Each structure stands twice: as structure tokens, then as C-alpha cells.
Amino acid sequence: MNIQNYINGKFENPISNEWVDNYNPANGEVYGQIPNSSKADVENAYIAAKSEFPSWSQTTLEERSKILVKISELLEANLERFAEAESKDNGKPISLATAVDIPRAASNFRFFGNAITQFSSESHETIGQNAINYTLRQPIGVVGCISPWNLPLYLFTWKIAPAIAAGNCVVAKPSEITPMTAYLLGDICNEAGLPKGVLNIVHGLGSTTGQAIIEHPDIRAISFTGGTETGAHIAKVAAPMFKKLSLELGGKNPNIIFADCDYNDMLETTVRSSFSNQGQICLCGSRIFIEASIYNKFKKDFVEKVKQLRVGHPSEKSTNIGALVSKQHLEKVKNYIEIAKSENSIILCGGNEVSVKGYENGYYLQPTIIEVKTDLCRINQEEVFGPVVTIMPFNTEEDVLKMANQVKYGLSATIWTNDLKRTMRMSKLIEVGIIWINTWMLRDLRTPFGGVKASGIGREGGFEALRFFTEAKNVCIKY
Ligand code: TXE
Helix, strand or coil: CECCEEECCEEECCCCCCEEEEEECCCCEEEEEEECCCHHHHHHHHHHHHHHHHHHCCCCHHHHHHHHHHHHHHHHHCHHHHHHHHHHHHCCCHHHHHHHHHHHHHHHHHHHHHHHHHCCCCEEEECCCCEEEEEEEEECCEEEEECCCCCHHHHHHHHHHHHHHCCCEEEEECCCCCCHHHHHHHHHHHHHCCCCCCEEECCCCHHHHHHHHHHCCCCCEEEEECCHHHHHHHHHHHHHHCCEEEEECCCCCEEEECCCCCHHHHHHHHHHHHHHHHHCCCCCCCEEEEEHHHHHHHHHHHHHHHHCCCECCCCCCCCCECCCCCHHHHHHHHHHHHHHHHCCCEEEECCCECCECCECCCCCECCEEEECCCCCCHHHHCCCCCCEEEEEEECCHHHHHHHHHCCCEECEEEEECCCHHHHHHHHHHCCCCEEEECCCCCCCCCCCECCEECCEECCECHHHHHHHCEEEEEEEEEC
């Protein structure tokens, strides 16, 4: 099946007629092609967005809200079709796409459709000077949204929904590895009555299509989620052009377990926070630190539970772990397991590819637990982004805090304890943007979302996203 660009409300082939293969990770076969869009396609998308901007930016909030909520409803009505497409394109279990990815993509549109009706700006009376200031929050114009392959529609819409809610027009590019649900979204936008040109979707490689978006002199803001290296490259290109930038990058998140936690709840959630989506979530807790007094018990119970996870074809309901997203990514993750072995770490379970009957060329890997001797080894410092976690014991709060922060990333952290004072102390000292206490990935879309250090700059979510997608302009009136 060939995917087309969605520009000015219409589906189009790329001008150059260049295409890229799209693989099904569950069987390793090519099942379609996507445009490798060039600068010229991005320019067409930009022109469509620019022409629509004066009208869309003046559309009432009620009207924008109505359209966004309608998109959300149509996504829900098409849940099965979208979940199947996402699972086939990405390799994730159909159960996960049905329960999480597509419902959350729908929530993104509903949430920002409602949030924009509550978004307001400030006014400041300058007392003693007979002056009043008011701040306009104006849409930026044409903005670029670039998203990754791990949660394809979920992260694509996490950017697009606030961008258009705030009155911008968008040139968006999904990952070339998982383009399918973004492609299907075009029809839904038309059906919901989104004016043509508000959202334009160009498909293609990062180095061609993505590069054309970030280099475009009149695309004034870039919202990007993806790898840290790509983020650094985008910052280098965009900074001299003074573009507004939001970068949500990689993570190497600590999962810190104290002996006084609710053990069973912790154990179950830790299996999820380690291996959901084959461990390909930037928020996965890939470094697990356990208080020494319960280390041996945890190690035994955790290994036992993880061994029960079923690796299988994504379309089967009983599958817990589907396929990794690509051959190249599978090789990267396998290579990290080799690195761990060469560092004298111990593979407690997993570590090998899985041959799924009937789908022998798919990209399957066992969920893998690695016991490390030091937190400073490579497997504990670099982002693997697969079904691989490390475990090691700690003795004191001070020790574990040091290890939690001794890493270049700073996205999220999880702490398991019933000691309230400890949670308050540690939350202040851990260098991350998001902390979960006694839970994981419990999301409230109003909260700021993003990281520090090599995990990026800027915050998405709630009014933070609406602030990012608007420019503040102050007006001072003397009376
Ligand atoms: O991501 P890329 P990759 C991490 C994870 C993974 C690593 C690399 O560790 O192994 O990043 O993954 C587009 N200009 N994460 O290489 O390349 C690209 O087309 C503009 C963490 O697959 O960063 C895609 O749409 N755009 C992450 C998007 O960037 C460019 C999720 C992300 O792809 C571009 C994914 C360029 N020059 C991977 N080059 C998370 N934070 O959740 C690429 N792109």
C-alpha cells in the first residue's frame, strides 16, 4: 500500500516520485512505500499552511474546539482500524495499541480542544503610573512538528493538537518507520471539517524531509520528539535562525525501590515500566535500583515474572511483547546486550532473539534483565530503548540519589516508598522533569511534560504546550 502526502486537504504523490520502503516488523516484509518528500514538497506544504493561517488564526475558539473534539470522536469511532494499522506498522501488541495508543491520540485532540477555551493571557496594572499592560498570546504562524516511531499517532497528535488549537498552521512529519496512522489521520481531519491547509503532513526520511522542515526560513517553531543526537542536530540548525524549539529527547530513567514500598504493586508496575511497548518508551524505567535488604527477593521474583511474558505476533491477544520496530533497531539493542556481557554484567534472563513460528523474519527479542556491578557501565549509562533493564542494589538514600543523577539524561524517575518525607526530599534532588511516586506513567494531560540535561529543553502538555505554540506580546497603555 502506498502512502501519500496530505497537503492542502488533498493526498498527493511526492514531486520527485521518490519512495521509501515501509516494513512490517512482525514478519520483516515490505508492505508498502512512503514518499521521500523533498524540499519542494515541504515548500508546497508551507505555502498551503501560510495561505490558511490568516483565516485559521481568526477562527473563534468555539469553532476550533468543535473541530478538534470532532477529530477525537472520529478517531474513537475508528479505534479498531487505527489500532490495527499502528500495530502492523510498529510491531506493538494490538492490545496496547487498542488500550493506549489510539485512545490517547483521541484524548490529545479532545483535551486541547477543551484547553484552548480556558487559555487566557495576563493583564498588569502599573500602579501609580496610570498605565495598564495586557499581554496578547498570538499564534506563531507556520510551525513544524516532527515525531518518532515508538508511539506514532500518540506523539504526533501530542504536538499537532496544541499547535492547531492555538491557531497555528502546521507542517508535520511522522517517523518514516511508522507513517501509517498519520496518513490515515488526513481523512479524519477532512471529515471533521478541519479547513484545508491547517494541517499538512509530509512523509519522508529525516535527512531529506525532516531537514527541509527544520531549515525552512519561515517555519518559525519546531516541536520535536526523538533521539538526543537528532535533537542536538536540530538545535544546531535552528538556533542561528532563532526558531522557537521544544525538544523531547531520550532518557535513562531510574526506578528506585525502597524496602518499605507496597511490594506487589511495585513488582507488577515494574514489569510494565520495564517492558511496555518492548521497552521503547522514553519514560521506561531502564535502571532499577533496589534497597539491599530486599535485593535478593526482588531479583528472584522479578526474573520469575518476566520469564512469564509472552513474546509473540503483535496481532495475537495473548502477546505481551511484540516485535521491535526495525531490523536496525533490533541490531542496536542486541549490540548493547553484547556490550553488557563484555563489561562482565550478568544476564539474569533473556538476551536472545526469538523465532516466532510463521514469522521467523520478524524482529523479536526476549525481555532481558541484566545485573550490573556498577552504575557507571555503558549498559547503565546509554539509552538502549528496547526490552532491556539493569538491576543493582543500593545501601543508602544518598548512594541511590548519586547514582540516579550520575547520567547524562534527565527525563523521568520513579520512586517506590511509603516514607513521605523521603519522597519530598528526593523529588527535589533528582535531576529530571517528571517524577512518579508509587506509580508509573500515570498521565494527567494538564501537567508539564519534558526533561532536563540531554533529555531536552522545553515542556509540552497543558498550558505549557499552548504557551510554546504562541508568542507573548505585551501592550502598555497610558491613560
Ligand atoms: O530517531 P530519530 P531514531 C532514541 C532511541 C533510538 C534513538 C534513535 O534511543 O534508538 O533515539 O532513533 C526525524 N531533521 N529515541 O534514529 O532519528 C526522523 O525522521 C529533521 C527516543 O529512529 O531521532 C523522525 O521523524 N528531522 C525517542 C524523528 O526525527 C529528522 C523516540 C525521530 O527520529 C532529522 C525515538 C533531521 N536531520 C527514538 N533526522 C523518544 N524521546 O521517545 C531524523 N529526523
